Amino acid sequence: MIKVGIVGGTGYTGVELLRLLSRHPQVSLRAVTSRKEAGMPVADMYSSLRGFVDLCFSDPADQPLQDCDVVFFATPNGIAMQQAQAMLDAGIRIIDLAADFRIRDRATWEQWYGMEHAAPQLLEEAVYGLPEVNRVQIRNARLIANPGCYPTAVQLGFLPLLEAGVIDTRHLIADCKSGVSGAGRKAEVHALLAEAGDNFKAYGVPGHRHLPEIRQGLARMSGQDVGLTFTPHLLPMIRGIHATLYGRLTRDVDLQQLFEQRYADEPFVDVLPAGSHPETRSVRGANVCRLAVHRPQGGDTVVVLAVEDNLVKGAAGQAVQNMNLMFGLPETTGLELVPLLP
Incomplete structure (x- = not known):
């Protein structure tokens, strides 16, 4: 089983990740972090997850992610880049759903996002997670920049x-x-x-x-x-x-x-x-x-x-697709979903 953590599980991409990962046959959800909501059951915030996710939000200061195999960042821009190097050094793989590692050129990134990049040394290593283009590179990646x-x-x-x-x-x-x-x-x-x-x-x-x-x-x-x-x-x-x-x-x-x-x-x-x-x-x-x-x-x-x-192919679903590739699983695992109509 892949031990998974999520940073920023209170937003729409976070809850979409939880929806998909909670039914993924090869995933063990270990932690969902939120400083503001620490201690609250995830299902109290999102009742759609009742019976599927029994975790509580945890304070990242308690280091709940340290035994994870992969961590998803469903956070605002500028958060993942502050924590990425330490996690990678600890052997944790990262899939960032924000924009911190999508643009290779540091100056261009800083121009458009209005802040100094905290981990420019990782920009070259990060693999852009569009499987239809970069499937081979994704399989061997430690750090994925999930596309917008x-x-x-x-x-x-x-x-x-x-x-x-x-x-x-x-x-x-x-x-x-x-x-x-x-x-x-x-x-x-x-x-x-x-x-x-x-x-x-x-x-x-x-x-x-x-x-x-x-x-x-x-x-x-x-x-x-x-x-x-x-x-x-x-x-x-x-x-x-x-x-x-x-x-x-x-x-x-x-x-x-x-x-x-x-x-x-x-x-x-x-x-x-x-x-x-x-x-x-x-x-x-x-x-x-x-x-x-x-x-x-x-x-x-x-x-x-x-x-x-x-929220799916444009965010959380594609992130899970990337995770499947990174861990050698069939790409469609946990993602063979029938669209909702009407």
């Missing part, structure tokens, strides 16, 4: 086109929408029901923190720098991401075949039949990204539609 929710959908949507070299990398567009859970479990005016309900708006147009992460990933896929316009939007729903991606074709290609062949052996990427329009509700609660590719009017513009649950 928007970056997962955008990269999986553009991946076949960039690998095949069939689109102009200078003019890519990612028009993305997310439910309010993407903002986390905290008190903010924009996430109030009266603010987000019955409303739809763009945000972060001058620059969003996920932009350098997406650019970095797309550049690795294409072997060159990319020009990307990324515009996120807030939808009046709880879960889900819908990414509409645009590129200009540089040569003729059978797009449907290209996508089907690239993802034929990927358990958590579903390429829909030609002409499909994926819905966010079709992935709710499941660790899958559904894709559809279009070429409107047979022109030189390609449109890719990508949907995922931002």
Whole structure:
């Protein structure tokens, strides 16, 4: 059994990790830390976990993670980097669901996240946890930088086109929408029901923190720098991401075949039949990204539609997928989930 700990189990990604790991056949949950809620039964905060998780939140000062094989950080940006080196030195593997290790360049990270990086020596070692691209490296990693929710959908949507070299990398567009859970479990005016309900708006147009992460990933896929316009939007729903991606074709290609062949052996990427329009509700609660590719009017513009649950394939589910790879388990272990509908 894999001995697992979670730092920051009170947020939405934390409870999603607990939901998945509590039913994982090869996992023994050892600790869920929270200074503020230390001593409270986890199921008292999240009644959905009654009968599945019998742990109490523990104070990290009591060192409840020291005998874990792997620790998930479901914390705000800037927390994992302060504790990572000591844990790695103790032989504990780390999967960070925040952004501390996603961007290789220290100066770029500090520019976008507004703080000094506490563990720059680990940036080169950290493996970016997108299994469809870095599966081999993930298997041998000590430290995983779990991708962001928007970056997962955008990269999986553009991946076949960039690998095949069939689109102009200078003019890519990612028009993305997310439910309010993407903002986390905290008190903010924009996430109030009266603010987000019955409303739809763009945000972060001058620059969003996920932009350098997406650019970095797309550049690795294409072997060159990319020009990307990324515009996120807030939808009046709880879960889900819908990414509409645009590129200009540089040569003729059978797009449907290209996508089907690239993802034929990927358990958590579903390429829909030609002409499909994926819905966010079709992935709710499941660790899958559904894709559809279009070429409107047979022109030189390609449109890719990508949907995922931002808390599962966009966060906790992908983190468990990475854990499975790190510990030599079948990649789908504990993740063969049927989406919730309606």
